[in-house]
Amino acid sequence: MSHAPQRHAGDPSVSSPSLRAPASGGSPAQVLRLVLDNMAEGVCVADLDGRIITANPAAEAVFGPLHGVAFDERFGPSFRLDDQITPCPPALRPMTRAIRGDSIERQSLFLDRGAEGTEEEGARPGAWIRVNARPLLETNGRIVGGVLVFRDITHIKATEDRMAYLAQFDALTGLPNRFQFRQRLERAITAARGAGRRLAVLFLDFDRFKEINDSLGHELGDDLLVAIARRIRDALPPSVFVARFGGDEFTALIEDPGEREELAVLAARVQRALADPFPLAGDSYSLSASVGGVLFPDDADAIDDLLRKADMAMQHAKEQGRNALQFYDAAMTAAAAERLAMKAQLAQALERGQFFLxxxxxxxxxxxxxxxxxxxxxxxxxxxxxxxxxxxxxxxxxxxxxxxxxxxxxxxxxxxxxxxxxxxxxxxxxxxxxxxxxxxxxxxxxxxxxxxxxxxxxxxxxxxxxxxxxxxxxxxxxxxxxxxxxxxxxxxxxxxxxxxxxxxxxxxxxxxxxxxxxxxxxxxxxxxxxxxxxxxxxxxxxxxxxxxxxxxxxxxxxxxxxxxxxxxxxxxxxxxxxxxxxxxxxxxxxxxxxxxxxxxxxxxxxxxxxxx
Missing domain, CATH: 3.20.20.450 (EAL domain)
Structure with missing residues (x-):
């Protein structure tokens, strides 16, 4: 394989016929104008007073017509100011001010144009741009202006916002999700521990929801979950933090909960709200919920222990006949340990001949x-x-x-x-x-x-x-x-x-x-x-x-x-x-x-x- 000799830009043997001698006969400045006009990025040339000298079509598409002067042969090796100027759009003013200080040669910002100006000022509300600013120097090194290069990143920002939302909220019901509930509970525990206050967590699971969901189909089952989430949220005071923990499980965080009797009242309100039939697909469905309750620091003082014991209490409520509220007590942990040991024994019972009829x-x-x-x-x-x-x-x-x-x-x-x-x-x-x-x-x-x-x-x-x-x-x-x-x-x-x-x-x-x-x-x-x-x-x-x-x-x-x-x-x-x-x-x-x-x-x- 042959290799062409390497040449540098300063080498007189290097030639760029398409730029130095365009086939159309245009000047280098015209060729440069052609390049700018076809760039996907917006480009603006601004003076130190924040006024636009010229801009390419991509810039005008983002900010509206900027009425910059034509890019002609008056622009030589160094930047020369021109009398034909236009005010800088509000969204770009922070960048031009940054360029004025020669300590900042380059900067990238996210600018919400909807917050920066109105459509009459050249900004489209609700769009986002990424701007990079580079100072424009004369041959002697003096800063005389700047070049602003930017791209519309509205779709990127929308995707990022959606990802951030899904990291914190349940996409189906709109309630906070498990991750956000854990974060909120962790902050609440820290605050309550410092102030000597109590917290309560309620863990709700719907009785035989799977049977109804399977008979309806998952699409209508999802509609039912949305209706359930709305009723839970409406049944509880605004100060109660409600989340969808997963599947048909919901959690509620109550700060300064008072006594267990007050928590029982809240749980009963949710159960009554769910008892009213849900109209769905021409039919109606009634639900009941088993609720487990746990108190901080009475029952546990760490987030994982609180959630585990709330779930344990909920499971106990199901075992006691469903549609009930059960608060955690220490006997449940002993019972859970016994169940775990019993499962281990059952795994070997058949082999050991311990079963009989x-x-x-x-x-x-x-x-x-x-x-x-x-x-x-x-x-x-x-x-x-x-x-x-x-x-x-x-x-x-x-x-x-x-x-x-x-x-x-x-x-x-x-x-x-x-x-x-x-x-x-x-x-x-x-x-x-x-x-x-x-x-x-x-x-x-x-x-x-x-x-x-x-x-x-x-x-x-x-x-x-x-x-x-x-x-x-x-x-x-x-x-x-x-x-x-x-x-x-x-x-x-x-x-x-x-x-x-x-x-x-x-x-x-x-x-x-x-x-x-x-x-x-x-x-x-x-x-x-x-x-x-x-x-x-x-x-x-x-x-x-x-x-x-x-x-x-x-x-x-x-x-x-x-x-x-x-x-x-x-x-x-x-x-x-x-x-x-x-x-x-x-x-x-x-x-x-x-x-x-x-x-x-x-x-x-x-x-x-x-x-x-």
Whole structure:
């Protein structure tokens, strides 16, 4: 590769034919004028009194016509003042004043032209320019003026402003975001600590918002969040700093909050505001919020501790029944530590063989004949002893362990049901609960198929129970998976019916065979209270619904003969509860089933005095 010899600007051998001898025959000054006219940057030449001598079209486009003189051959090697001058636009005056002092040779400024002048003065309101000033020198070095080079950066400034806004505010609701809330809380803590004042933080989370959001679609869900944010802001005093912390979580900072009773009043105002239906897409939706409260410095004196404990209190409010306010107390930290330790134990419980099953009988309401059992998971931990299912099963859901544990339950229950048959027991159904995570397991159907093949259990003897609230999380998925399970020949039961949010409009489209009425309805049937009339009406309606949909109706939680009799009179098909047998190990429940079968046989042959 050849290289041309390097030459410098002062070298007489260097020539620029296009500038020194333009093809058009123009002078060098005309060529320079042509360059200036085609520059993207605006260029102004100003004298030391701040008057414009000349400007190019880009400058005129930004500031309006400046009426500068033509750039001709009167401008030679050095700058010469000209009598034809125009006043400098207000936005440029600070720069020309800076040039007058020879200590500043170059400067860059952001100038808001909307603040500097009116349109008549040559400024367009709302635009921003970046200006660079360079002194203009005579050959002897004396400053005689300056050259101002500038560019319209309005679009850049707008982008910067938008980025700055998004760093501090939630783009959807317009409320301050998590980052700004933390900043504000940190400043408030510093001020409160120095003045010996208190602060309060409220942490709000909406109950079952995900279910509503999924049913509406995310666009309408966003509209609902905007309406929620507006109601929260309107329900609280202007002095309360409200932020969207993320998702459907909102936080409020109250300075000088007073006593907890005053905070409870504020929380109740928000909850009442949310209880009014939200009109959306031709329908209306009511919401409730669980609220956690924490005080500085009573409960914590650092920002992360305050937020963690406020969240902990909110979670406790949800566990206590939702739509409630719960203030933090030290017992919550102990409970959280225990939950964490319990999760660690659960991770190894299956491997260590700590899980086992109990079985509870299911009988015909009219005849008392045992027709099946429900398999119920139990856990005996080395560290915690026998743990309640209400305590550990939610933890297996949170951790994802429920998928592996659920597979073990299904396999164990089906093998036990088949073992009873091989031992000569009358064939019975075995009911197994499916968790929400199991229903979303892509391998669920194949696993059920494999369990049936390995155990040899007739598919018609297996009942899978699904809780009502699970279905509406993803209706399309529910329909697809349930249909695939039905094709295996098993039966499906809708568990805890009446406690969730299922719509009757699609209940008929799901392939359920059995409707299980939640035990809370059973307990209110014959309790002797005046309110039981309403409870009986609800139970009758659920039984009638099951009959109209050709489903078997199962009543859970039957504990007395009076409840059993009422359910039988009103057409309930199957019953389950302590009245017929508590959950027990396989060997023990075998005896219970045999006793129920004998009692049924005795009634069949008229031995009415036979006692269970």
């Amino acid at each position: 109990h079985y509870q009988p299911l009988v015909e309401a009219g005849s008392g004949r045992p027709v099946g059992v429900e398999a119920l998971l139990r856990w005996r931990s080395e560290a915690f002893g026998l743990v309640s299912p209400a305590t550990f099963i939610p933890l297996t859901e949170e951790s994802g362990l429920i998928v592996a544990i659920g597979r073990w339950v299904l396999d164990t229950a089906c093998r036990q049901a088949r073992a009873w048959e091989l031992a000569g027991q009358p064939p019975i159904e075995i009911a197994v609960n499916l968790s929400p995570r199991q229903l979303r397991d892509p391998e669920l159907v194949e696993h059920v198929r494999g369990v049936l093949d390995r155990s040899g259990l007739d598919p018609s003897r297996l009942v899978l129970e699904i809780t009502e609230g699970l279905l509406i999380e993803d209706m399309a998925l529910s329909r697809r998976v349930l249909a695939s399970l039905k094709r295996l020949g098993i039966r499906l039961a809708l568990d805890d019916f009446g406690t969730g949010y299922s719509s009757l409009s699609y209940l008929n489209s799901l392939p359920f065979d059995i409707l299980k009425m939640d035990g809370s309805f059973t307990r209110n049937l014959t309790d002797g209270q005046a309110s039981n009339t309403g409870g009986q009406a609800i139970a009758r309606a659920i039984i009638a619904l099951g009959q109209s949909l050709n489903m078997l109706l199962v009543a859970e939680g039957v504990e007395t003969a009076e409840q059993h009799a009422w359910l039988t009179r009103n057409g309930c098909d199957l019953v389950q509860g302590y009245h017929f047998g508590r959950p027990a190990a396989a060997d023990d429940v075998t005896g219970v089933l045999q006793g129920l079968a004998l009692a049924h046989s005795a009634r069949q042959i008229g031995q009415s005095d036979f006692v269970i």
